[in-house]
Every structure is written in C-alpha cells, then in structure tokens.
Amino acid sequence: MKTLTQAQVNKKYKDKYVDFYGTYDYTKKQKMYEIRKVYSEIHENTTLGQDVGTAWEYMRWKEIF
Numbered sequence: 414m415k416t417l418t419q420a421q422v423n424k425k426y427k428d429k430y431v432d433f434y435g436t437y438d439y440t441k442k443q444k445m446y447e448i449r450k451v452y453s454e455i456h457e458n459t460t461l462g463q464d465v466g467t468a469w470e471y472m473r474w475k476e477i478f
Contacts (some may be wrong), residue, residue: 416445419466426462430455433465 416436417425432450437443446465450456460471 414447416447418443418445422446422448422465423463426451426465429453429462430459431462431465432456432459435466 416438422431422433426448430452431448432452434447434449436445436447438445444466450459452459461469461473464470464473
C-alpha cells in the first residue's frame with residue numbers, strides 16, 4: 414500500500430475522516446502515513462485529514478445536537 418507524508422495527507426484528505434497507520438521511514442527521516450479508510454462523517458478511531466501529524470490528531474469533537 415502507498416504511504417504519504419504528513420503534508421500530502423493534510424492536503425489530499427482535508428475535511429475527510431481517515432483511519433490511518435503511521436510509521437517512521439528512516440531513509441527519508443520522516444513519518445509516513447498509510448491511509449486505511451476514508452469517511453465523509455466521523456467514525457470510531459478516525460481523525461480529520463488536516464489533523465494527521467499535528468497536536469489535534471484524535472482531539473476534535475463533533476457536536477451532536
């Protein structure tokens with residue numbers, strides 16, 4: 414499966430909820446992300462694409478009213 418950098422994930426999956434797996438690539442010396450699933454609405458264990466690799470990862474709350 415293809416892996417993406419943080420910037421690529423943030424741009425490509427902006428405003429989408431993603432289930433991902435992160436690994437560190439020692440040859441490139443950066444964290445890489447494998448996107449497993451993409452959703453338009455929030456699901457368990459997902460985060461917004463623009464939050465991947467930031468302090469907001471898994472921290473946003475969806476208000477249900």
